Amino acid sequence: MQFLNLHYVKRYRMEFDMRRWQSSAIDLPVDYRLVAWDRSLISAHAEAKYQSFRGEIDAEIFPCLGEYSGCLNLMTEIQARDGFVPESTWLAEYVGAGASKHEYCGTIQAVRTQRGKASIQNIGVAPLHRGRGIGSALILAALLGFDYTAIPRICLEVTADNEGAVRLYRRLGFRTVRTLYKAVELAASASAR
Numbered sequence: 514m515q516f517l518n519l520h521y522v523k524r525y526r527m528e529f530d531m532r533r534w535q536s537s538a539i540d541l542p543v544d545y546r547l548v549a550w551d552r553s554l555i556s557a558h559a560e561a562k563y564q565s566f567r568g569e570i571d572a573e574i575f576p577c578l579g580e581y582s583g584c585l586n587l588m589t590e591i592q593a594r595d596g597f598v599p600e601s602t603w604l605a606e607y608v609g610a611g612a613s614k615h616e617y618c619g620t621i622q623a624v625r626t627q628r629g630k631a632s633i634q635n636i637g638v639a640p641l642h643r644g645r646g647i648g649s650a651l652i653l654a655a656l657l658g659f660d661y662t663a664i665p666r667i668c669l670e671v672t673a674d675n676e677g678a679v680r681l682y683r684r685l686g687f688r689t690v691r692t693l694y695k696a697v698e699l700a701a702s703a704s705a706r
Contacts, residue, residue: 521694522574523673527687531656531665534686539653542645544609547654548617550602555592557604559585561620565637570672574697578635588622591634596625601658605638605647618642621651623658626668631659633669636678648681 541547548554559581566578577583591597605619619638625631633655638647659667669687671678683689 519696519698522570522697524670524693524695525673525679525689526668526670526691526693527682528690529656529667529685529687531659531667534656534660536657536660537653539650539657540646541605541650544607545618545642545645545647545650546606546608547650548604548606550599552592554604555588556585557617558602558620558622559588561604561617561639562588562635562637564618564639565620566635570674574672574695587635591622591624594624596631598623598625598631598658598662598664600661601631601633601655603651603654603658605642605651607642619647619651621655623655623667625664629664630666630668631664633667636669643677648678649685652681652685 539547548557562578562584563581566572566584568579572579577587592599592602601621601623603621604617607616607618610616616639619636619642621636622634623631624634633652636648636651638651656667667687668690669682670693671682673679673692
């Protein structure tokens with residue numbers, strides 16, 4: 514008989530009420546720009562997602578985030594959903610190294626989950642680009658898309674240990690509505706410790 518070595522990870526479900534939102538300017542550093550959704554950018558979203566999540570706690574919880582192929586499959590699935598919201602799906606691009614070298618360094622996607630409600634998927638910023646307002650800019654761009662498409666309630670889930678992300682979401686107006694616990698099977702090397 515084999516026993517699973519499970520670990521429970523605390524996550525928050527957070528919501529944002531668009532009816533109370535006051536749009537504000539999206540402030541990006543001069544070396545960055547936001548790129549609107551285009552189907553040809555699936556692999557760029559996957560690469561930005563992979564760079565943002567590999568080696569992070571969310572890649573342990575959702576192993577597909579720790580591999581480029583998993584991120585590509587996830588992006589393909591997200592954009593194929595009936596409720597996909599292209600107006601709230603963005604890439605952040607670093608252009609500070611000149612025209613010949615640019616880097617997609619952040620990503621956000623959205624899916625309508627039911628009438629009047631949508632879910633933000635996998636907000637990610639690559640480690641070298643964090644702390645510069647890129648995450649805030651991606652969320653604000655997504656909120657503009659939700660405003661345009663008249664979706665009044667927005668939700669997301671975040672791992673409680675990701676304190677920086679939790680602070681960001683709260684600062685932008687998201688409120689915790691539920692605490693969840695996700696069972697995660699520990700890797701053999703982690704469980705042997």
